[in-house]
Amino acid sequence: QVQLVESGGGLVQAGGSLRLSCAASGNNFRINDMAWYRQAPGKQRELAASITSGGSTNYVESVKGRFTISRDNAKNTVYLQMNSLKPEDTAVYYCNANAVLSWPTRRVAYWGQGTQVTVSS
Numbered sequence: 001q002v003q004l005v006e007s008g009g010g011l012v013q014a015g016g017s018l019r020l021s022c023a024a025s026g027n028n029f030r031i032n033d034m035a036w037y038r039q040a041p042g043k044q045r046e047l048a049a050s051i052t053s054g055g056s057t058n059y060v061e062s063v064k065g066r067f068t069i070s071r072d073n074a075k076n077t078v079y080l081q082m083n084s085l086k087p088e089d090t091a092v093y094y095c096n097a098n099a100v101l102s103w104p105t106r107r108v109a110y111w112g113q114g115t116q117v118t119v120s121s
Helices: none
Strands: 002-007 010-013 018-026 029-039 046-051 057-059 067-072 077-082 091-101 106-111 115-120
Touching: 002 091, 002 106, 018 029, 018 091, 018 115, 029 067, 029 077, 046 067, 046 077, 057 067, 077 091
Parallel strands: 010 115
Antiparallel strands: 002 018, 018 077, 029 046, 029 091, 046 057, 067 077, 091 106, 091 115
């Protein structure tokens, strides 16, 4: 019932910037928390950044001060602005959204397709 479509990944040099977008679409839903996860080669998938329906944000320590998560509730879209990118930021980035659907009312987590971010040295 809900689809998440990601965009904005790519190849950048160290120190560069990218902005990821993830748009949710469907019927009879509302989005609560949204997040960006990432998975680098040889590492577990980690929560990079999250944002609640009220706009409270959290970041993994390694991206604090460099990444900013934001959302546009009117567009059902979450963004991840990534500045001062480092090679260790290289990963597949996955959008996650917790949705409340109707009817019946139920909570379902959705994932985007993943977008590759590669940061060259």
